[in-house]
Amino acid sequence: MRYGMALDYKNCINCRACEVACKEENGVELGARKHRIWVGVKEVEGEWPNINIASSTFEPSQCQQCENAPCQEVCPTQATHYAPGGIVMVDASKCILCTYCMVACPYDARYVNDRTETVDKCTFCSDTRLARGETTTACQATCPTKVRTFGDLDDPESEISQLLNVRDHFTLKAHLGTKPKLFYLI
Amino acid sequence: MFALAEKGMKQIEKIIPMRHTDIRELFKFERTPLNLLIAFITFIFLILFVVGFINYLRFGHHAYGVYREHPWGLMIAMYIFFVVSSTGLCIMSAIGHVFEVKVLEPFSKRAIHGALVTLISGFIVILLEVGHPFRMMLYNTISPGLTSAIWGMGVLYSLYLIFIAVEFFFLLRHDHKWAKRFGIFGLVVGIAAHSNLGAVFGFLVGRPVANGIYYPLYFILTAMVTGCYLIFLMYGFKYKLDFPENIQKTLIATAKILGLLLAILLFFEIWKALTSIYGGMYDRSATAIHILKSSSFWIGEIFLGILVPFIIILFSSARAIKPLVFASFTGMIGIFYMRYDLVNDTQLFPMQTLKITEYQLPPSFIHYTPSMTEIFIALGAIGIAITLYYIGDKLLYLENDPENV
Numbered sequence: 001m002r003y004g005m006a007l008d009y010k011n012c013i014n015c016r017a018c019e020v021a022c023k024e025e026n027g028v029e030l031g032a033r034k035h036r037i038w039v040g041v042k043e044v045e046g047e048w049p050n051i052n053i054a055s056s057t058f059e060p061s062q063c064q065q066c067e068n069a070p071c072q073e074v075c076p077t078q079a080t081h082y083a084p085g086g087i088v089m090v091d092a093s094k095c096i097l098c099t100y101c102m103v104a105c106p107y108d109a110r111y112v113n114d115r116t117e118t119v120d121k122c123t124f125c126s127d128t129r130l131a132r133g134e135t136t137t138a139c140q141a142t143c144p145t146k147v148r149t150f151g152d153l154d155d156p157e158s159e160i161s162q163l164l165n166v167r168d169h170f171t172l173k174a175h176l177g178t179k180p181k182l183f184y185l186i
Numbered sequence: 187m188f189a190l191a192e193k194g195m196k197q198i199e200k201i202i203p204m205r206h207t208d209i210r211e212l213f214k215f216e217r218t219p220l221n222l223l224i225a226f227i228t229f230i231f232l233i234l235f236v237v238g239f240i241n242y243l244r245f246g247h248h249a250y251g252v253y254r255e256h257p258w259g260l261m262i263a264m265y266i267f268f269v270v271s272s273t274g275l276c277i278m279s280a281i282g283h284v285f286e287v288k289v290l291e292p293f294s295k296r297a298i299h300g301a302l303v304t305l306i307s308g309f310i311v312i313l314l315e316v317g318h319p320f321r322m323m324l325y326n327t328i329s330p331g332l333t334s335a336i337w338g339m340g341v342l343y344s345l346y347l348i349f350i351a352v353e354f355f356f357l358l359r360h361d362h363k364w365a366k367r368f369g370i371f372g373l374v375v376g377i378a379a380h381s382n383l384g385a386v387f388g389f390l391v392g393r394p395v396a397n398g399i400y401y402p403l404y405f406i407l408t409a410m411v412t413g414c415y416l417i418f419l420m421y422g423f424k425y426k427l428d429f430p431e432n433i434q435k436t437l438i439a440t441a442k443i444l445g446l447l448l449a450i451l452l453f454f455e456i457w458k459a460l461t462s463i464y465g466g467m468y469d470r471s472a473t474a475i476h477i478l479k480s481s482s483f484w485i486g487e488i489f490l491g492i493l494v495p496f497i498i499i500l501f502s503s504a505r506a507i508k509p510l511v512f513a514s515f516t517g518m519i520g521i522f523y524m525r526y527d528l529v530n531d532t533q534l535f536p537m538q539t540l541k542i543t544e545y546q547l548p549p550s551f552i553h554y555t556p557s558m559t560e561i562f563i564a565l566g567a568i569g570i571a572i573t574l575y576y577i578g579d580k581l582l583y584l585e586n587d588p589e590n591v
Contacts, residue, residue: 035254040540043548057542070391076337077325097247097317099257100336106392108537111254112247114200117317176391 003085004065004153006163006182011145012058014039018139018148022062025128025138027044027115035111036122037062037139060147062139063109063122064140064172071101071110071121078160079118085152086181089124092118106173109178124150124180153181195581202358206581215580228572234438235566242314251557256533260556261315263526264564266383268308268571269343270405270525273380274413275301276372276512277352277406283362284369289439292432296584298354298369300416300575301376305347307571314563335385342379349375358582380405387532390449394470395477398530400458407451414444415495417491424579427514434507441504448496450554455488473535476551482523491520530554 022028022037040059045052066072069088073082079094080101095118102110102119113120124130125137134141140148149159169183195207215221241249252259277298282290313319322340331337349372356365384402392396417440421433429437462474476481495513498506536549556564578584 031519038538040538044542061538073333074331074335076331076333076334077322078329079325094321095318095327096322096325098315098322098336099252099317100334102254102388103258103533104390104392106537108255112257117246173392174369178391 001085002153002181003087003126003154004149004160004183005041005124005140006160006167006169006183006185008147008149008167008185009059010057011186012039012060012143012147014041014058015144017142017144020038021138021142022122025125026123027116029113029115032111032114036120039132040047044178052058059140059184060139060170061107062182064178064182065122065124067181068177070104070176074100074104076100083126085126087124088121089123089126090118090120092116095119106176106178125182160163169186195574196371198295199440202355203583204581205583207249209581212577212580224572228569228576230571231565231569234562235569238559239314242341244455246557247317249557249559251555251560253554255536255538255552256530256554258529260526260552260560261311261520262417262452262563263529264313264567265308265312267522267525268304268311268567269380269383270355270409271412271416272301272305272308272346272350273376273406274409274411275304275416276346276376276413277410278413278417280369280373282364283357284373287439289435292586293421293440295354295357295586296579297413297417298350299578299582300420301350302354303346303571303574303578304416305343305350306574307567309347310570311344311563311567324515333467335382335389339379339382339386342375342382346372346379377406382411387528390532392537393532393535394467395462395473395535400454401528404454404458407447407454408521408524411444411447411451412518414440414447415517415521418507418511418514419518420575422508422514427508429507437473437507437510438504441499441507441510442480444495444510445499445504448492448499452492452496455492469535473531473551476534477527477531480527482527486523487527489520490516491524492517494520 019034019037019039023032024057026036028036030070038061040061042057042059065086065088067086067123069082072082072088075081076098077096079091079092079096081089083089096115097112097118099112099119101111102108110119110121112118125134129136129138129141134149135151137148137150140150146154149160149163153160153161153164155161163185164183167186170181170186171183174180191209192207195204195209198204199207215225223463238249250259250261276295278290279294279301281287282292299477316322326337326340330341349368353365353368353372354369356362381402384405387393387396388398388401419427419436421437425433459474459478463471463478465471494516495510498509498513502509533554534551535550538549541548
């Protein structure tokens with residue numbers, strides 16, 4: 001089992017319902033805006049009147065759940081580890097708050113959780129929704145334009161596998177060899 | 187209290203020779219303007235440390251100027267500054283008493299004392315940077331992250347502390363056979379620990395300006411430079427620039443080594459800049475150009491840290507040891523800039539290149555300003571280092587000359 005997420009990012013309307021749902025579901029503290037999940041806004045290219053409307057896109061993002069995660073590699077106490085399903089998780093009892101993972105993450109996806117006083121991250125809702133037997137993440141369930149598809153990459157019949165078979169896609173900073181499991185559909 | 191302390195000191199004296207066993211001696215020193223100034227500054231620094239420490243206890247990391255995009259700040263820079271000094275002094279000491287280069291032997295004991303003092307100061311700073319220091323000691327041991335450079339550095343520096351402490355103990359007892367043995371261990375482990383510290387930055391694949399072999403090597407080189415500067419400062423202060431003949435020879439030899447090291451360091455800096463810019467790989471080259479436009483690089487790192495001492499050495503054929511004491515002071519300021527810039531520069535380039543709120547400008551270089559708490563603790567740690575050095579200098583025999591044996 002290997003969990004991943006496909007993002008049909010061109011459908012994103014930047015409503016940020018995913019950010020709200022994530023905060024609600026995972027107990028992200030007030031004020032920690034854009035910490036666990038966020039929507040990147042790409043500037044419109046060109047100058048009036050020659051504006052390239054197609055260049056204006058939104059890029060929803062979060063932890064890329066790398067298969068070769070730099071944050072896991074640099075953790076001195078194995079607090080950051082791979083949980084079943086390949087999800088990069090943090091064992092709060094082992095985190096020493098050295099913040100090396102925050103420096104090492106090429107996606108700026110780690111943040112300090114002031115409630116647990118550890119460095120936290122997106123967990124694909126594995127300790128909340130997935131633990132309750134649900135099959136979707138909060139951000140996916142709430143998305144009005146169905147940008148996100150979450151599922152098992154090892155299951156050829158899963159929706160995400162089927163989607164990645166038929167749609168071209170890319171990953172962020174692929175040249176770093178981190179093997180992200182967030183796939184942006186073209 | 188003084189009587190109890192004196193009793194303890196007398197017990198210690200049975201094991202290692204001591205200059206004084208009465209700790210009231212610590213408060214007796216020659217009341218020259220320079221001594222009084224240093225004592226006053228050190229006292230202020232210690233007070234600042236207490237203020238910073240209390241602030242940290244009250245507000246934790248919120249008392250620091252670090253934030254999500256720039257999680258490492260002045261505290262990490264100060265930690266590196268101190269442990270670099272420690273490794274440098276250990277290496278310089280080893281040249282004399284481990285490799286038996288006679289001309290450099292006079293400062294071996296004093297240098298190891300300096301290495302211990304700076305290492306302890308560095309550890310104090312890092313304990314106030316890591317969010318859970320006690321958890322760190324526990325889980326570094328029972329759940330080691332073997333691929334982590336921080337883990338390797340922590341283990342190696344802990345071993346290094348033990349080795350140089352034992353080495354110092356034997357040096358004080360004039361047991362050169364065992365001092366040499368532990369000196370070798372201390373040297374090897376110290377260099378390994380220090381290059382591991384370089385690897386903490388060198389392993390960052392997502393930050394091309396730091397990634398690679400450069401920092402692990404640069405750290406060793408700059409450690410030796412720092413060691414030379416500190417030796418000049420320690421002896422300049424001890425002899426008030428009126429050096430006896432044997433110390434003059436030692437310092438001239440040290441200056442020659444320093445000259446060579448600075449030439450290599452200049453070489454390092456030039457090629458680091460050129461290879462970072464060449465080819466225009468955006469995140470690396472843009473960061474390098476940004477660094478090259480900063481005054482802290484040119485004035486701090488290059489002018490104060492390298493050129494001032496280097497020019498003095500070059501034009502005096504390494505004989506101007508008195509001006510070099512002052513140049514070592516500017517050199518240490520430069521070394522501080524090197525540490526600060528190293529930490530800051532690594533985090534300059536934003537990892538998120540898209541804007542994430544509607545009306546912000548697209549992310550540009552990350553800015554960081556240390557908070558007053560960080561500055562207080564950093565200055566306080568310098569105060570602690572000076573105090574510990576003074577205590578050792580006052581109570582122990584730190585010279586190798588026969589009258590002390």
